[in-house]
Amino acid sequence: MTIVLVLGFLLYSSWPLIQQQGIAFIIGDEWYPFESLYGMLPALVGTVWAVVLALLIALPCGVAAAIFCAELLPAHWRGSMRFSMELMAGVPSVVYGLLGMWVLLPLLESQLELLTGRTLLAAGLLLALMILPTIMVLSEDAIRAVRQSQREAAKNLGIGWDATLWRVLLPQAWPGIRVATLLATGRAMGETVAVMLVVGSIDRIPDPFYNFLQPAQTLTSRIGREMAEASIGSLHWAALLFCGLLLAAIAMGLSLLTQRKGAAA
């Protein structure tokens, strides 16, 4: 019900734009509100890149940490590990953003000899840090939920630890890890403040498009920067709400997709 209301509101508010310009502006690559050009492609590409980078970094790290905690770590360490992860998850995003600005950006600039550290990579790294706890905690739960008898059976069959991990534990924990990934993707996509501070906010598709060492723009950072200035009811306002609609639609599409797969499995 709420979802229908939210989507309805977003669609209703961005309708003037669709009415006037059709739907082709989604793949337009020029965003100049003053010239009534509302191309969504640069921010879409930026958003996808930031999320993909974050997942590429956080997923292997998070799952590896989860395996370590669930299978190898002595029980009395486990509690403090978990506690610190939950603490990490609770840090406000603006704190990560400021950390990113004062620690990550200078580091990137000096180590990679970049013109500016404000790049998609910076956003990806920051987002990776922010979604790591989600991935780790949920994956750990999923791995520990695999029954003890399975582990014992594997042991009795003389299967080594790594084979047990790849053939027994991970396949059974996979649905849980998938859910963790999905939640993390949603978080990464919707994150605003931290990304806004480090991404450079320029509405331009990186050149070439896979160059993640260039400044770019994400949908959320655009909304964050421009919403206060758009007068309510203007085309600019409608375009920003359409950015929100796009985000909501992508997030819903993703969760529907996993739901389907989950039901089929």
Added chain:
Amino acid sequence: MFDRCNVGLWIGFLGAGFLLLGPLYAATTTIKIAGSTTLLPILSEAAKQYRVTHPDLSLTVSGGGSGMGVANIERGTIDIGMASRPLSEREAERLGASIDVIPVARDAVAIAVSKAVYKSGVTQLSLAQIAAIYRGEIRNWRELGGLDAKILVIDKEASRGTRHVFATVVLGSARARAPGATIITGSNNEEQSVISRSDQAIGMISNAWLNDRVRAIAVGEGDMAVLPTIENVALGRYMIKRDLNILVPKGSGDEVKGFVAFLRSEQGQAIVETVGFHSVR
């Protein structure tokens, strides 16, 4: 010690206390001010001094940019808007009849570069050179007599007053595109921090935000190049300048009117000069 009845009583007392406090807060009048970050230091300092003589008044001053100041005055969510640029034609059409635009200070928009760039010998540029940088035709400081280093070109959010003035003078129109830009920043503070932490940046920034690591270059051809000093602005030699305005709805209450008069008074204009801008008197 605390049985259940007692706790209930305490909660009741607390609740009653808050209820009593409510009207007390409502009794003080609040003037809400928001908009251009360039005007922010002037209005903050003025509010502080004004409250000394008007303790019953509460003034809140926040930033957001000229565009936001105009948008929020239109929405009626603030009492005074700050704009470091004139109203655009469309804005003037919508708001001209209901809002007074009152200049409270003059300012120069400095072309600022990182300290390292300045030290390497780039201490003045012509308008044409600056335009070429922002159009993406010049990309390396070497072409301008500096070190062999790429130029980090900082543009500002499209609705910012500083950009409006810069683009009008340098690029020929207030809303001109800047295809040479590397990144976009918002407030003066954000831009200042980017320039000061880089060794190869150029940007546009209000005169009052210059410091050792964020240096103004002289603008103009050859011997005619001038720095954005208060004298050069007053004498009309420096081109990239503007009035800093406040937006006040017509028919505002006496509290707002009093504060506006204070800003334009001798004491108010003294604040303007202490903060680093030029008086309008």
